[in-house]
Amino acid sequence: MTFNLLAIAQSGRLEHEAILLAASLRRSDPGFAGSLFIAEPQPGPKWREDPRMSDRSRKALTALGAQILPFESRAFGSDYPHGNKIEALAALPDEPFLFLDTDTLITGPVSDIAFDFARPSASMRRENTWPKVELYGPTLHDTWASLYSRFGLDFAASWDTSHPEDYWQRYLYFNAGWFFHESPRAFGNRFLAWARDIRDAPPEALVCQELYPWLDQITLPLVIHSFGGGRPGPDLGALDGSATCHYRTLPLLYARESDRAVEVLETLADDLRPVLRQWGAFKRMVIQGEGAKARTLFDRANLPRREQVIRNTLKREGLWVR
Template sequence: MTDPKPARQAFNIVAVVQAGRLQYEALLLAASLRATNPNFAGKLYLAEPQQGGAWPKSVAVTDATVRAMLLELGAEFLPFEAVHFGQSYPHGNKIEALAALPDQPFLFLDTDTLITGDFDTVEFDFTTPAASMRREGSWPAQELYGPDLAATWRALYDRFGLAFDGTIDPTQPENYWQRFMYFNAGWFFHASPKAFGARFLDYALAIRDDRPEALICQEIYPWLDQIALPLVIHSFGGGRPGAALAGLDGAVTCHYRTLPLLYARENDRVVEVLEHVAGRKDLRRILRDHEPARLMIYQNRGRKVRALFDRDDLPRREQAIRFVLKREGLWLR
């Protein structure tokens, strides 16, 4: 008789919610989590920036029906104050929200994420953080007369007293962007949101306000969070995700970005989960107020998008997919 497998460590999920597009994405996130992980042991926190500080105008979810549905789906609103970024850099919400979380293992997800499988199949080690590798070479740019990519990244690691050479992927060509540790900030995790968030904030502010000379010609917006993230992960002993985390950006989570992109490039399981949860009568009544959901899901334009692309032979760059969608009048954000 074999011993039973030990229970997976419980953790919380956090996403940032605001009025508008994010509130509808949060509904799909919460509904898909409930549908695929009915016994999820943690909490789903929806971090909501409060008016004041770096958000002079309220961005709270004021639609009572939406708030009630999110609560019914098991989400818990988590108010936080944005002091350093806010309206000037909304991506910074994911950095500042971490301080408001209970100091327990967490997984951050962008709201434009669907849960499509069982989290028990993901072998998290929350002491060794990682982040999403579903990204393109968006940063840094190779300046004509400036430092090469290696020198740019090395300057950042040196700035924070971190060892750079061990982060290199030697299987990639010299000065090619994938040789350097670069993540999409659509998901990341750690054992302590307090410690991780404090360091994330310190590094992001230092890059913004006192960048190394090698970065003088580099544009840091909107990529500031993704510039700081690999440094933070490396500082806590983490790195690129291995096979144990394959379910993230795989069979368990899908960071779809926009509904037209979902229909264009994601597998049948993702579409199945999306249309299943969006088909709930109580959700359909709300989601029909969101134009991308109304057109893509309920008016079946998503199926037209799907017919335009071969999922086994997609364009290498997202920009090419967007071009086709815009040409066909099927691009929505």
């Protein structure tokens, strides 16, 4: 089935990451038959500064086959740019889509993945980031239960019962680095409505919880569950695997990602150098070779369990740059 790819770009780091994403798609999946849409928020009252990309980046993306997709920010904006991925869905053609965070490299053919777009899913490459349970507050179970109850969902049907009650992996929780569905209109409308509802009138169990920057990841499992989706099966193993790499930052890419991801990045580097040399992370990690130093600090067969440990090591060595 043909489907579209969606990523977000705006002024700054994201426009550079979008160029890497577009170039890696062209290299690693030249037969991709859908469209790559790079959604761009437009100036308006929700943005304190103009969020649009530079002309140089727009031209580079267009030359790489991407389509720039402008959209309006009506609910989020500067205060919560993660909301771009929610609001941009309304601008897509109403056809099957795969959303990818912009800090993603395509390392293999995504067009070969056996998606069931009627059963949405999302990335399981996540940590126990939300909720944070207070000593005398609601339990983790009760916190999630309040959200499923708010939207009339079958909470028990979402559990992974191989884990005990109040263990975080028992409950449906994703990283929003990728997700998909057959209808961006239906999915996006529900995603936006429920995210706004949680933000504006959180259930009592969420009174002590931080909603930013987790709002998209709080809402996403509820939306996926409501459309009959759930955890990804082995048929989606190429996502966060052989076909995509959600690297988050270039120092993290060098520190922990596969040799294949580094190969794709460095193969693209010569052609992209003129347009990406102003990106500090690319200049230091790739052009100046500091990525190789970061790579020697870690054993990728025995990485620290928590990403923060890797980040702290890179910062201590002066190799942390975005």
